[in-house]
Structure formats: C-alpha cells, structure tokens
Amino acid sequence: MNPPELRTERLLLRPLAPADAQALHRLVNDYSVAGNLARVPFPYPEGLAQDWIASTHAQMARGEAFDLAISDSQGALMGCVGLTVKRGASEAELGYWLGRKFWGKGYGREAAKALATWGFDVLGLDRIVASALTDNIASQKVLRDLGFQPQGEGTAHFMSRNRHMPVYLFSMDKPRHAEPAPALPVLLVVAVALVDTDGRILLAQRPPGKALAGLWEFPGGKLNPGEGPETALIRELKEELDIDVTASCLAPLTFASHAYEKFHLLMPLYVCRRWKGMLRPVEGQQLAWVRPNKLEEYPMPPADKPLIAMLREML
Numbered sequence: 001m002n003p004p005e006l007r008t009e010r011l012l013l014r015p016l017a018p019a020d021a022q023a024l025h026r027l028v029n030d031y032s033v034a035g036n037l038a039r040v041p042f043p044y045p046e047g048l049a050q051d052w053i054a055s056t057h058a059q060m061a062r063g064e065a066f067d068l069a070i071s072d073s074q075g076a077l078m079g080c081v082g083l084t085v086k087r088g089a090s091e092a093e094l095g096y097w098l099g100r101k102f103w104g105k106g107y108g109r110e111a112a113k114a115l116a117t118w119g120f121d122v123l124g125l126d127r128i129v130a131s132a133l134t135d136n137i138a139s140q141k142v143l144r145d146l147g148f149q150p151q152g153e154g155t156a157h158f159m160s161r162n163r164h165m166p167v168y169l170f171s172m173d174k175p176r177h178a179e180p181a182p183a184l185p186v187l188l189v190v191a192v193a194l195v196d197t198d199g200r201i202l203l204a205q206r207p208p209g210k211a212l213a214g215l216w217e218f219p220g221g222k223l224n225p226g227e228g229p230e231t232a233l234i235r236e237l238k239e240e241l242d243i244d245v246t247a248s249c250l251a252p253l254t255f256a257s258h259a260y261e262k263f264h265l266l267m268p269l270y271v272c273r274r275w276k277g278m279l280r281p282v283e284g285q286q287l288a289w290v291r292p293n294k295l296e297e298y299p300m301p302p303a304d305k306p307l308i309a310m311l312r313e314m315l
C-alpha cells in the first residue's frame with residue numbers, strides 16, 4: 001500500500017519525514033499533549049522521534065498502521081493522525097494529536113475526518129474505533145462530531161502517566177451509501193411554440209379529467225409506436241388544431257427535461273411560424289394567444305416553467 005497523501009481545506013496529511021523529527025519532538029514533549037496519548041512517553045526522549053518516524057514507514061509498507069503528519073498546506077508539522085489496523089483488516093483504531101498552539105481551531109476534526117474517510121473508502125474498513133480519556137472533552141467532541149457513537153467506558157494504559165486511566169470508547173461503522181433511485185421511464189413528448197404574426201404564442205389548456213388538468217401547455221403529444229418526432233407533431237397539430245404543418249417549418253428551439261412522479265418527461269420544443277388552415281380547438285380545449293412577456297400569467301406544468309424565460313429571450 002502506497003503511503004497516502006490527503007489534502008483537506010486547510011491541511012496536508014502526508015507521510016512523516018526524517019526532517020520532521022525535531023518539530024515532532026518539540027510539539028509532543030509537552031505534558032498537555034503527551035498526557036492525553038496512551039502510547040507516548042513523557043518526557044519524550046530526543047532520539048525517539050527519529051525511530052518512530054522510521055517505524056511508521058515500515059508499518060505502512062506492511063499495511064499495519066497508517067500514521068501521517070498533520071501539516072499546514074506548506075508542509076510544516078502541526079501534529080499526527082493515524083489508523084492502526086486490527087482484526088483481519090476490517091477494523092482500525094483512529095488516533096490523533098496536535099501541538100498545543102494548534103488546538104481549538106477544528107484541525108483535529110478536519111484531519112481525523114479525512115483519514116477516516118480514506119480508511120473506509122481506500123482501505124475498505126467496515127468499522128473504526130477510537131477512545132478518549134474521560135476528562136478529554138475536546139477529543140470526545142471531535143469524535144461525536146465525526147459521527148462516532150459512544151460504546152461505553154474502558155481503561156487503557158497511559159505511558160506518560162505510567163498507569164491505567166478511564167477512557168470512553170467510540171466506534172463508527174462504514175457509512176452506507178444511499179442506493180441510487182431507480183431510473184424513471186423516459187417519456188418523449190413533442191411540443192411546439194406556434195407563433196403568430198404579432199409574435200404571440202399559442203397555449204392550450206389541459207382539459208378536466210386529465211393529468212395536470214387546467215394547466216396551460218404547448219400543443220403536442222406523445223409519439224405513436226414507430227413514429228418520428230416531427231411526424232408525431234404534425235399529426236398532433238392536425239388532430240388538435242386542424243392545421244397543416246410541414247417538417248421544414250418546424251425549427252428546433254429548446255427542450256424540457258423533468259422528473260414527474262411516474263416518468264421522466266423529455267420534451268423537445270419546436271417553434272413554428274407558418275401553417276395552413278384555420279386554426280381551431282378541435283377537442284374543445286381552451287386556447288390563448290399569449291405575448292412572451294405574459295406567459296407567466298398562465299399556470300403551466302412544472303416541466304414547462306424553465307422554458308418561459310428561454311422563450312422570452314429567444315423569440
């Protein structure tokens with residue numbers, strides 16, 4: 001496993017380098033830091049930082065633990081965050097610390113979140129556990145904020161204190177990703193903006209008893225099986241309005257794409273300025289010739305709403 005390098009909004013999580021030893025020693029050789037960490041001695045011996053940094057690389061190569069430097073975006077060391085793999089690689093323990101001057105700014109949470117997410121996504125962990133001293137309120141808050149659940153109390157041996165101490169135990173299971181909603185069937189409906197010589201657009205009111213009854217729509221309808229879009233529209237215009245239109249007078253204008261409850265409507269909208277015959281409402285439907293800037297006054301199906309502004313601009 002290659003050592004990870006993770007960037008967050010403010011931080012860079014990267015493998016520790018030998019050059020970090022001095023800064024690491026300075027930051028961790030502070031009882032307010034080391035006293036909260038189970039496996040860190042206090043005082044922290046000078047040479048230990050070098051040895052520990054070297055061991056992190058060996059452990060990462062073996063896939064046993066992933067301890068990274070928490071650094072600012074320039075790479076300056078601020079603390080460490082790590083995952084120690086347990087139980088046949090499905091579980092790991094999360095730990096983190098920051099130098100005292102970096103406390104209270106949300107860095108611990110930012111770093112722990114990034115490494116935990118990497119652990120679930122890349123290492124394929126099912127569960128991450130963590131613990132915090134019962135009086136380490138800040139660390140408990142970080143864990144709760146990240147979605148860790150309390151799992152009761154335990155004890156752990158703290159090297160810096162040379163004794164067992166009470167800790168709160170936490171765990172977080174791999175977040176379950178929501179299943180993508182099954183795709184709705186796509187319904188292709190062709191429609192047209194008929195424009196008269198005054199620049200007005202024809203709207204037809206959907207009759208009572210039908211879906212979306214009472215709303216104003218562009219003339220058109222569904223394709224019959226085996227029918228092409230223009231042919232279907234020419235047929236619908238004859239059936240609904242008794243006008244004759246040729247395919248060459250149907251110019252593609254825009255389209256609507258809208259998820260209704262039972263289907264996803266995909267509706268190419270053509271524009272047509274020339275037709276033959278006396279336009280009349282064959283099916284008794286209400287018709288209205290509407291200026292583009294008045295379209296909003298006519299309630300339309302949800303799929304049509306985005307088309308109104310487009311028509312105002314394009315016509």
Ligand SMILES: Nc1nc2c([nH]c(=O)n2[C@H]2C[C@H](O)[C@@H](COP(=O)(O)OP(=O)(O)OP(=O)(O)O)O2)c(=O)[nH]1
Binds near residue numbers: 210212217221222265
């Ligand atoms: N013609 C047209 N249909 C639209 C518009 N906006 C919109 O959401 N639709 C929807 C309503 C319908 O679900 C579908 C058009 O189908 P349709 O007019 O052929 O059929 P329908 O629902 O009236 O009923 P039916 O013929 O199946 O009995 O597209 C529009 O501007 N014009």
